[in-house]
Amino acid sequence: MAFGTGEHPTTRLCLILLNGLIKGGEAVLDYGTGSGILGIAAVKMGAAFSVGVDIEPQALSSARQNIALNAIEPGRMPLYLAPVKDQTRSDGLKTRTESFDVIIANILLNPLTELAEELVSYGKPGAVVGLSGILHDQVSQVEEKYSKYLESISVSEMNGWACLAGSLKWIKGHHNIQALHRDFALKLLFLGNPWT
């Protein structure tokens, strides 16, 4: 079982955030999906679809099983393998563009800070970005990194763990924030389609 039984405070904080956000019909990105719990929960709450991304093939296998166990049509939660850091994009990798209403990432401090520009590039203007996997003492580092992209930032905490959430800023003069990050422009890399 990949991380994500629902017992860990960071997962619970993300589930509480999703419960308040999903009204019906949203496009959700679950970055660092693990067992798939957050993306599955989002669909169960009424999201139109969620996309699960993980760096570990084993996590995607687990997520795929859990999608089936929860009777979610595979098309409502496609799964993609994220490239490992500094990996050369092989010929087998394709690109896909997406744009999301909600981005949730429960993946610890270092990947959250390293992936900041990429993660925000996946969101529509006004999208809510939820970031977890961080300790109370690490909130300021995450906030410092993301405050240029997010507004109305709030922080929820449980047992010393935290989840930071904010809305993607609308930058005047730009159609949306993605224009500022063309290099990252909404590209999810994936290997064919082995996980759906």
Ligand SMILES: C[S@@+](CC[C@H](N)C(=O)[O-])C[C@H]1O[C@@H](n2cnc3c(N)ncnc32)[C@H](O)[C@@H]1O
């Ligand atoms: C703490 S678990 C969270 C699992 C589940 N989303 C949850 O909330 O319970 C973090 C997951 O992020 C994945 N991960 C870590 N670094 C990543 C990266 N750079 N890109 C994509 N996934 C990553 C790990 O493989 C792991 O499955």
